[in-house]
Amino acid sequence: MTSRRLFLAFAAALLAACATAPAPQAVPPIVFVHGHGDQASQWQSTIWRFESNGWPRERLHAIEMPYPLARDDDLKEQPGRSSTGEHMAYLKSEVEKVMARTGAPKVVLFASSRGGNAVRDYIQNGGGERTVSHAILGGTPNHGVWAVTIDGLPDSSEFAGHGPFLTALNKPKNAAGDEVSGPVKWMTIRSDSNDKFAQPDGLWVGKRGVATGVTPASPELKGAKNVVIPRIDHRETAFSPQAFAAAYEFITGKAPQTTAPVPENTVVLRGRVTGLGVSSTDPASGNSQNNLPVPGAKLEMFVIDPILGERKGAAVYSKQVGADGTWGPFTAQPDARYEFAVTAPGYATLHVYRSPFPRSSDIVNLRLRRIADVDKNAPSIVILDRPRGFLDPVRDKMAFDGQTPPPGAVMGAGVASSTIKPTGIPRAVVAEFNGERVVGRSWPAAENHVSVLELTY
Template identity: 80%
Template sequence: MPYPLARDDDTRAQAGRSSTAEHMAYLKSEVEKVLARTGASQVVLYGNSRGGNAIRNYIQNGGGDARVSHAILGGTPNHGVWAVHIDGLSDASEFAGHGPFLSGLNQPKNAAGDEVTGPVKWMTIRSDRNDKFAQPDGLWIGKRGVDTGVNYAGPELKGATNVVIPRIDHRETSYSPQAFAAAYEFITGKPPATTVIAPESAIVLRGRVTGLGMSPTDPSSGNFANNLPLAGARVEVYAIDPVLGERKGAAVYAKETGADGAWGPFTAQPDTRYEFSVSAPGYAHLHVYRSPFPRSSDLVTVRMRRIADADKNAPSIVIMDRPRGYLDPGRDKMAFDGQTPPPGAVLGAGVASSTIKPPGIPRAVVAEFNGERVVGRNWPAAENHLSVLELSY
């Protein structure tokens, strides 16, 4: 999806945002490509958060009922992030439970009042009460103390198999081992033999570099996320010392991205930690540190960043980032550069990153989260460097 962010008002065009109709059309096109490439007659669709809106819309209104065998929605706000009028939030948002989009999707489909469209098999996966977008209080939408009209069961759908997993957060409804186990059993009829990632001896990595704004190559076009490829990015990969985070030598891989933003293939060594050094005009020079990769992946995406004006005088900037989940001091054992909890991480699993600005010469910086340990280094912000310690789990 080129522009993954939703419009504030689904009925009005907004730069860098997509409508529900555009989202559905993109999904429909991708499904047709997969069916043509594989020869399959149907697909299984699994969507997290807003992705579930597109799945529901496609199945109900875009002909997807004949193309989809199973639909799994992780943390999708099926009855809204808010379901009553709240000043400052649009009643025409696709996330407004009382708005036209969700009201249309949730119309009863039969005498039993089912909200799902047959003959597709449906599953929802939700948290018991730890999903930031299924809360009775408007804290995480900037409306602390305001009743949202939504409860913890908002992601459930009548007529679906509704699974509740205690304490998982909004992203973990799709990306956690528990969610994988539930989805696997729903599709196959039996539980997985294991939820532990089985390591491979030959690990090949590839991915894309994406940018920001309406146009990735135009810094004046905005700083919001997009999924557009960034051409002309220099990707270098370095093996690093597992304790100090220092480079062990010259780059073990290097490439400048073309029009498709793609990098790779890169053959990684098991149990080796790497720094992904990525630079491009108009962006900060990123230094992304990861845990060793246990298996091959075609989806090692690097989203470029820019240093905010307020941070340009910082000695260095290091971000602890958890793209596949949130940070919850009440649930998780974690530390960032020795600080527990990481700065900015507050109760409620609503924050996915923490930022520090270490002074002094470059040194090792460590991010720890529930047993995962990522080691990196800080770089001088004055020279437009920015470090990201990205958690995999």
């Protein structure tokens, strides 16, 4: 605890002297827009970084699209999926709420992947040219994930570079051929070669050996500031410390004082419990992502032993969520490790283990899961999940339950999770990734339990 107090004192002094920390009313609100199938919670560490550089918490807002998955064909209805038009309309509504709440004349939009499609559509077609000062697109497939006709991939997908949606967005706006709409200031962030959705080969869209017609430079836009960061992966184009630093400097004109979250003395957590729909391509799976609340779900939180992952006594927090799925507030111990245990009819009992929380957060969101039929007879199911990046055994140092690399992790940063099925009695399971260490426990799958060791960074 002494070392923590010393660090907090140092951090406070550092921020007090920081010339880059903006005055609270001098900064625009930032609206964060997640990607395909994702959640608002993926912006958690990015929000912490903005706060740690003086951005007021009340001017940082991460939206959560109810149906975050794009339609396979944007022109055809698809249950549980959203069209480009629906996506843009939701973003517009959220921006208007933020502007009404803050009284700000304009906002910054910071998007990951598919979220950038909605940002571009809103600015070009929804009035956003009047309400947005800066637009930052991390890994958005601005010229498509594929840009030629490929058997089995719809030409009218919003991810088709030659399809109607992106063709209209990319139409030159002036004599210089700019693809961006003014007077908004635009920036794209891309990987040099490591983005799974900006590849000349169709491996990551299930078409190995087929030319996609795109290149690693496809996320760039003519007329924007285009930033290239070596070796980052698709998610890291928005959620990495490097992406944050580029975004902060683009907005403020100055480099951030720190790219690491500065710990707070008091940490208060809130979030939502969300569920799953039924996949239109695999109805039996029941694991299609959505961000709809699960009314009646019960959350319990336990302090756990940092070595064994075992619960240290009774629940320190318990809540049966209401119609909106929200839980909290809960005042956390800054150095404690917690197990989040969530139960709801029709779902597996979910046990989520994470590193200690350095700062408060309103988006500690928990998405329930179901055990797939293929895993019904597994002794236990433990998942290593990295929501803000991928697992690249060539680039990253990692281990999962002593296995290096974790099962399923492949070169090229295209996989974000790894699953193991430990045998025997419940026991500790450890995940390590580039210095972060998460400890959890296995639970019997036969009793409908699933464990998730979730990386924060």
